[in-house]
Amino acid sequence: AQTVTQSQPEMSVQEAETVTLSCTYDTSESDYYLFWYKQPPSRQMILVIRQEAYKQQNATENRFSVNFQKAAKSFSLKISDSQLGDAAMYFCAYRSALNYGQNFVFGPGTRLSVLP
Amino acid sequence: ETGVTQTPRHLVMGMTNKKSLKCEQHLGHNAMYWYKQSAKKPLELMFVYNFKEQTENNSVPSRFSPECPNSSHLFLHLHTLQPEDSALYLCASSQGGIATDTQYFGPGTRLTVL
Numbered sequence: 666a667q668t669v670t671q672s673q674p675e676m677s678v679q680e681a682e683t684v685t686l687s688c689t690y691d692t693s694e695s696d697y698y699l700f701w702y703k704q705p706p707s708r709q710m711i712l713v714i715r716q717e718a719y720k721q722q723n724a725t726e727n728r729f730s731v732n733f734q735k736a737a738k739s740f741s742l743k744i745s746d747s748q749l750g751d752a753a754m755y756f757c758a759y760r761s762a763l764n765y766g767q768n769f770v771f772g773p774g775t776r777l778s779v780l781p
Numbered sequence: 782e783t784g785v786t787q788t789p790r791h792l793v794m795g796m797t798n799k800k801s802l803k804c805e806q807h808l809g810h811n812a813m814y815w816y817k818q819s820a821k822k823p824l825e826l827m828f829v830y831n832f833k834e835q836t837e838n839n840s841v842p843s844r845f846s847p848e849c850p851n852s853s854h855l856f857l858h859l860h861t862l863q864p865e866d867s868a869l870y871l872c873a874s875s876q877g878g879i880a881t882d883t884q885y886f887g888p889g890t891r892l893t894v895l
Contacts, residue, residue, distance in 0.1 A: 710886040769884060771824040
C-alpha cells in the first residue's frame with residue numbers, strides 16, 4: 666500500500682518570504698499523480714497544484730511550485746512571496762494512475778503560519 | 782466554493798440518534814467520496830461511489846451507511862455513533878475514469894457525538 670509522509674507538522678514563514686513544505690511517499694508503481702491541497706481555517710480544502718509522475722518538468726501555479734524528485738520519492742511545495750492568506754493546513758496526496766485508481770492517499774498535513 | 786456543498790455544516794447528536802449528512806456536487810462529476818478528518822490524523826477515505834455504484838468501503842463500521850441516489854448527491858446515514866466518531870466529515874467529487882482525475886472538496890460537516 667502507498668503511504669504519504671509529511672515530516673513537518675508545523676511551519677512558519679515571514680510574509681513575503683519563501684517557504685518549502687516537504688512530502689515523501691512510498692510506492693512501487695511507476696505511474697501516478699501527486700497533489701498539494703490547501704485547507705484554510707474553517708474553509709474548504711482546495712487543490713493547489715498537481716504533478717504527473719511521467720512528467721519531468723516541475724509543475725508551477727503562480728507563486729506555488731513543486732520540486733518533484735521521482736527517484737527519491739520526494740514532492741516538496743515551494744511557496745514564494747508568502748501572503749497572509751497562505752496560512753492553512755497543507756496536505757500532500759498520492760493517487761495511482763493504475764486503472765484510473767481513485768484511492769487518494771493523503772499525508773497528515775503541515776500547518777503553515779504566515780507572520781506579518 | 783459552491784462546486785461541492787455539504788449540509789449541515791455542524792451537527793451535534795447523541796449516541797442513540799439517527800441523522801444524515803448530505804453532499805451535493807454541481808460539477809457534473811461521476812465519482813463521489815466520503816472522508817473522515819480527525820485531529821492530528823491523515824484523511825481517512827471511507828467510501829467511494831462511481832456512477833452511483835459503491836466501489837470502495839475502507840472497513841467502515843456499519844453504523845455509517847452511505848447512499849448515492851444519483852451522481853450529484855451523496856448521503857451518509859449515521860446511527861448509534863460513538864464519541865470517537867466526532868470529526869470533520871468531508872465530501873469530495875471527481876470526474877472519475879480519467880487518468881488526470883482530481884478531487885474537489887466540500888466544506889465539511891463538523892460532527893460532535895455526545
